[in-house]
Amino acid sequence: MSQTVFRARVITALVLLVLGIVVLWQSRDLPFGTLNRMQAGFFPILFGCLMSGLSLAMLCNLYRSRKNGAVTDDGSHEDEEPVHLRGALAFIAIFVLFVLVTNAFGFLAASVVAMAAAGYVMGLRNWRLAVLSVGTAAVIWIIFDVWLGLSLPHGAWL
């Protein structure tokens, strides 16, 4: 495997190890019960241990792979996919923005803002961007609010 894949897998294993420890920590006060009479804490503790153990096993495997020279510096491995990191981060930021604007100004305003931002990231400009953002919000409003009668969330300020 390449260095990129190696680093990605190490980060994944570390994140899941932390998640497993967090699950165990959160479940420490829950009663475990017995195998015949499981209680609330049985599965969280079981899967927290499983996650932590498997993450450690994955880290050990990765360390052994590196030691055996399976990690190469050149080119890309056949399983790899290039990641559009800027785009991924941009869309995550757009979703966070969407949630914040929905809470403040409501669903329709948030739709317009989010679709405009998303269209801009994807390279749309001028009238196409306006049609995408306003048009999408209008279609959503017509389908859900007018036709189906589902009231869309209103913001705290509207």
Place this chain on the structure above:
Amino acid sequence: MTGIEEILNGFASALSLTNLLVCLAGVALGTLVGVLPGLGPVGAISMLLPLTFSMEPVSALILVAGVYFGGMYGGSTTSILVNVPGEAASVVTTLDGYKMTQKGRAGAALAISAIGSFIAGTIGMVLLTFLAPPIARMAIKFGPPEYFAIVLAGLLILSRLTDKSLIRSYLLISVGVVIALVGIDPSSGMLRLTFDSPWLVDGVDFIPIIMGLYGLAEVIGSLEQVHLKPEKTDLSLKKLLPTRTEMKRSTGPIVRGGLLGFFMGLLPGPAKDRRKRWGEAPFFSFFHLEKSRDIITINEAGRKQHDQTSHLYDKLGQRLSPLPCQSGEKRANESGSR
């Protein structure tokens, strides 16, 4: 004899022109609503129920049934076309349906899905009519140990679908189960993994996870193809329909799916609750069964695996003629060449 007479009377009533038109309307409306993500058959029925208040009881029931069947089918439309499942039961459809779309066989995939839904639904109805009492008696005997065994088997089989590495597979399954544990414990009512947040008391709903996993991933993936321009091609109806070979190869899975779905549906208990807790493990286990029969293959790396998708059609014993949607293949070619 009385039972047969009642069945025949029921057919006579259902096959009247009015009721057939009501059924058509119900299926169309249900399909439209089922396409919308987050609104499944139950949501569609809830919203369209006021339409039935002024109708005859038989017509109202037929309309509601049509909406249900249409809603179940509608979820697979977005699964096939844009790799975003419309509802929980359509998740597995993305695995091969979207690959067919990328190969330019979206019409065939939609047609096979519709035909499969019709045949399997008919099988279920016929079996329900004649076999329901004895099978229900057996299904009632299913208790918590049996449900646990089914789900455990599904999860273990699921682990073989995801990755070559067992450790990574089980790790991902553990993550999924932990997400499902968030919320109130059904036995004791205690809060689990809520981090004292009121937002997590109801747990994590399945639809936002599906939207995040499939929708966000698809949007991010499409960022790499922004510079590609779609090409116009001539489409004929023949190219949009499945070929004879595809239909022949689909017959077995459709019938097996219908039978398996019938028996799974007979298991008593809140189906939504089972699905929320354990995901679509039975669907995935059946999917793996079909995979092992070399009838369908899965493609976990997504749209980049153009060669594997070509191999699928080789296995079907047919080289596709020039595809109706060249842009799909061009994108796949360009992506695979990077």
